[in-house]
Amino acid sequence: MHTRTATPADTHLIYQFIQHKAEFDRSVGAYQGTIQTSEAKIQSTIFGPTPFAYVLFADQQDQPVGFALYGFRYSSFAGQPSIWLDDLYIAAKDRSQGAGTALMQHLAQIASSHNCTHIAWTADARNHRGLQFYYRLGAEIIKQDRNRCYWQWMFADCESLTSL
Numbered sequence: 001m002h003t004r005t006a007t008p009a010d011t012h013l014i015y016q017f018i019q020h021k022a023e024f025d026r027s028v029g030a031y032q033g034t035i036q037t038s039e040a041k042i043q044s045t046i047f048g049p050t051p052f053a054y055v056l057f058a059d060q061q062d063q064p065v066g067f068a069l070y071g072f073r074y075s076s077f078a079g080q081p082s083i084w085l086d087d088l089y090i091a092a093k094d095r096s097q098g099a100g101t102a103l104m105q106h107l108a109q110i111a112s113s114h115n116c117t118h119i120a121w122t123a124d125a126r127n128h129r130g131l132q133f134y135y136r137l138g139a140e141i142i143k144q145d146r147n148r149c150y151w152q153w154m155f156a157d158c159e160s161l162t163s164l
Contacts, residue, residue, distance in 0.1 A: 001098045003106040006055035006067075008047040014055050015039050017067040021089040030124035030147065053086065056106050058099035066090035066099040068107055072114065083111050085121035100133055111155065119153045
């Protein structure tokens with residue numbers, strides 16, 4: 001399993017993964033809306049002069065099998081950034097083969113190199129397999145609002161980030 005940072009040439013691929021993620025979320029009842037993004041929006045907001053998000057891919061035998069879309073947040077009280085993980089998706093046929101772990105390890109390395117306090121995200125409570133994965137990482141649910149679980153993965157030190 002290999003992880004890599006997305007490039008502008010991956011715009012179409014990012015769009016496809018967003019569509020797959022939306023389909024998965026619909027299947028567990030977590031999303032009922034319509035995707036409003038486009039390849040042009042992705043190109044300008046992720047690869048434009050001011051990137052508003054970043055994307056990592058997990059590749060297996062040079063084929064993309066998963067992606068993570070994330071951005072940075074800043075806490076004035078902590079005086080440090082954190083990472084908000086907006087999407088983590090692995091193709092159904094490629095789950096349980098290490099892609100999710102590889103993406104989260106890569107994200108943890110990014111968090112460490114940017115002196116982040118934690119990584120946070122939400123996941124639907126009906127996504128049982130995903131919840132089990134997040135618990136195995138050592139993440140914790142810090143709040144739950146109906147089916148929306150708010151996760152936080154804290155880092156005690158840099159050593160814990162790469163020992164997944």
